[in-house]
Amino acid sequence: xxxxxxxxxxxxxxxxxxxxxxxxxxxxxxxxxxxxxxxxxxxxxxxxxxxxxxxxxxxxxxxxxxxxxxxxxxxxxxxxxxxxxxxxxxxxxxxxxxxxxxxxxxxxxxxxxxxxxxxxxxxxxxxxxxxxxxxxxxxxxxxx
Numbered sequence: 001x002x003x004x005x006x007x008x009x010x011x012x013x014x015x016x017x018x019x020x021x022x023x024x025x026x027x028x029x030x031x032x033x034x035x036x037x038x039x040x041x042x043x044x045x046x047x048x049x050x051x052x053x054x055x056x057x058x059x060x061x062x063x064x065x066x067x068x069x070x071x072x073x074x075x076x077x078x079x080x081x082x083x084x085x086x087x088x089x090x091x092x093x094x095x096x097x098x099x100x101x102x103x104x105x106x107x108x109x110x111x112x113x114x115x116x117x118x119x120x121x122x123x124x125x126x127x128x129x130x131x132x133x134x135x136x137x138x139x140x141x142x143x144x
Contacts, residue, residue: 006024033069044074051121059110085118088133094108
């Protein structure tokens with residue numbers, strides 16, 4: 001049994017959800033992001049785990065697949081439509097400087113390789129790549 005919240009998110013605004021299957025959340029942070037996408041009027045469309053990006057694993061040197069957590073299309077404050085690939089990660093797995101353990105360092109190295117491939121994919125497809133951490137989602141223990 002996992003110590004993280006996991007499950008299938010029940011979409012409320014079904015016209016906005018464009019994924020091929022019911023959204024899956026693998027943490028309470030991902031659940032919070034699903035809720036944000038579903039309820040935020042600026043989010044025009046969203047999907048969970050719907051993009052597959054090839055990359056080379058730095059530890060095995062094998063070609064494998066990275067699946068970002070979300071893709072969203074939203075209307076910015078300037079009225080322009082924008083698209084982003086979103087990855088939800090703990091801050092400690094985002095850089096070597098923030099990684100405290102060997103496990104977190106390995107996760108950060110692997111993530112950096114995945115994210116390099118994601119940025120290249122986004123550049124080719126007119127999207128932006130963003131890593132969202134607890135620092136982005138929460139302020140003083142409450143969702144931003």
